[in-house]
Amino acid sequence: MSSDRHKSVRIALLACAACLVETVPPAHAIAQSRLSRATEQQETAAVAFVVGNVEFLLLHEIAHFLIDEKQLPIIGPEENAADYIATLALLREESLDPARESRGREFLLSAADAFGAAWRTGQALGTDVPYWSAHALGIQRYYQIACLLYGSDEVTFARVPQIAGLPPERAQSCAAEYARADRSIQWMLDNYGRRPDDPAARPTDVLYETPPTRVSERVLRELRSLELLERTVARLHERFTLDRPFRLVVRSCGRAEAAWIDTSRELVICYEMLDTLYLLALDSRVRTPLAGDN
Secondary structure, eight states, X not given: OOOSSSSEEEOTTHHXXXXXXXXXXXXXXXXXXXXXXXXXXXXXXHHHHHHHHHHHHHHHHHHHXXXXXXXXXXXXXXXXXXXXXXXXXXXXXXXXXXTOTTHHHHHHHHHHHHHHHHHHHHHHHTOOOOTXXXXXXXXXXXXXXXXXXXXXXXXXXXXXXXXXXXXHHHHTTHHHHHHHHHHHHHHHHHHHSOOTTOOOOOOOEEEEOOOSSHHHHHHHHHHHHHTHHHHHHHHHHHHOOOSSOOEEEEEOOSSSOEEEETTTTEEEEEHHHHHHHHHHHHOTTSOOSGGGGO
């Protein structure tokens, strides 16, 4: 997939996901091997980690879709805006599953954990730091999520600054940072959200192509049992009136990516990304401790 004005590819874990794919044998093969050796507890935890990241990725790409579709006014890099929208969506939205009120925060913790783990992996492999990228560095995205998480509830997440290594001068600004972001999200909903008399739009088709590995098959089974993708796009339709339909597709892409592709009006999640995230989850040497706080 190429990236330009009309075909925007978003690499979720920045260059560090590519590090894992390009500097070792293909993620598919490695994930298959690691799955066969993982304990049941390790597999369950790894799948939960991947599912949480899929939700963050999906919301991040939905943010790109909304920015394009609604011509949302943003200041600064679009990638940063998409990260903020995805993070706030998980922090402020009511749970998709009433039985799991904390699931959104758990998903966000998994996403932060992935950015930290991917960064540490890149550092360990000596990968060049992509200062030129439109994305913030993975470690910056980790700290940004940590700050917004802490700022959203300084009591519940009182230990996050210590665990994440946020210095006091940054931590004390997190509540104000979250409040500004929350006001911006509310402004977006007030000005661009669905009106009571808006006509119903055609539902979004969610398509699952055949998973190529046992890992992606296992993750896909969990995603479908939760109806996570279907519930998320249904929530999108509740919040916004969409003038034109689009499809959400899970498929093999040849690279570990998730993307909004406006030329085909497809939001794509790649099976290679699922395998890469699974490997991150199993590699305890690079796991960050933020998720252990809650």
